[in-house]
Amino acid sequence: MSQMPRLHPDLDIMMEYSAGTLPLAQSACVFAHIENCAQCRQLVAELSDVGGALLAGLDPVPVGDSQLDAVLARLDEEPPLQYSAPARAPDSLPAVLQRLMRGDFSDLSWKSIGKSLRISYLSTGDTQHEFALYHIKAGGRVPEHDHCGSEMTLVLEGGFSDAEGSYHKGDFIFRRPGDVHSPTALQSEDCICVAVLDAPLKFMGWKFRWMNPFFKLRAS
Amino acid sequence: MLAVNCRVDGDAGAPSSARKDEWSECLGRIAQDQDRAAFTRLFRHFAPLMKAFALSGSKFSAIHADELVQEVMLKVWQKAGAFDPEKAAANTWIYTIARNCRTDMYRRLQKFDTAISAEDFDLEEESEEAFVVLHQHRNRHRVRELMQDLPPDQAQVVAKVYMEGKSHSEVASELDLPLGTVKSRVRLAIQKLQIQFER
Helix, strand or coil, rough: CCCCCCCCCCCHHHHHHHCCCHHHHHHHHHHHHHHCCCCHHHHHHHHHHHHHHHHHHHCCCCHHHHHHHHHHCCCCCCCCCCCCCCCCCCCCCCCHHHHHHCCHHHHCCCCCEEEEEEEEEECCCCCCCEEEEEEEEECCCCCEEEEECCEEEEEEECCEEEEEEECCCCCCCEECCEEEEECEECCCEEEEEEEEEEEEEEEEHHHHHCCHHCCCCCCC | CCCCCCCCCCCCCCCCCCCCCCCHHHHHHHHCCCCCHHHHHHHHHHHHHHHHHHHCCCCCHHHHHHHHHHHHHHEEEEEEEEHHCCCHHHHHHHHHHHHHHHHHHHHHHCCCCCCCCCCCCCCCCCCCHHHHHHHHHHHHHHHHHHCCCCCHHHHHHHHHHHCCCCCHHHHHHHHCCCCHHHHHHHHHHHHHHHCCCCC
């Protein structure tokens, strides 16, 4: 049994997720968390009941028989092929990530930032949010940076710490604009996380500040 | 005055043993026998709710709303075999299909280029311990009953999120409220609906 994550998305994120209003890239990140979190799966099930109860209580809007006939005429259609996630060993990467990565960590193209950080951008189809994997070498430090927008982080492998605490596999962290931090990977192993941003990072230290103009949001 | 407010409805709040859940039965018959009569009954009940759902967000025109109704009802037919009355109420199960279709249709209209559909974020039904299922069973009827007693300002916010498909910040700007107020109404509503939430 893998350890249960300790940090989870907040209620407002979970509710927007269960109502289907969370942007695509953020939904993918939340889903990657709850795939391995029984507590959050239970919460999503209960929150979906709220949607079900509200649906049942709506004032019906008349639908003509022509609509019914149109659907009856289509019942023999072959259902469209659905993507179905392959059976997953417990503890393996979340299925949604396997799908977005189309391979292994080593198949991705990584961009190095300094000595201990590498970033790989994945395309989700969400043009407002960047969905990236961060690989921080064991004990390595990400240069101090500011969040111009919000940042969702999900720890996939290893862990990291910053001034506010330490985070481990499965933990979900949400940072708001204006939070400055400088995460450091745990000494024992490399850390890989998902980060979903809605605005580019801004590095603070003089050594890295020159790079800021190159940090555009890579949302696709 | 005696208010008789008794909708004969699939998930009315009767004890589950005595409950005859018409919509779960319909779904069962569709799955087992491809029963078109059962589907027609289900359609006549749910399609008008679906249309109300499609129109409530004001994101779709009437044409798109009709398209959504057809798409959702066809999916209900195709996926009925995956419905398990022990794990979800028929209302909830159909709601999640409607929600996914709406999200996908919205993204199509926005010309999103993505290989992912909202359905991919559905959780595979899993065999969890019996007590979890029991807990859900009790709870989902409670949610429906408790909903009636929500104060209007809380009910309004929750309906805007789920039925109109709006984010918390969209709700805040529409109602001209601070985001924090919307979030605290949501939190209070979830407490009143007795949804376990530990963070």
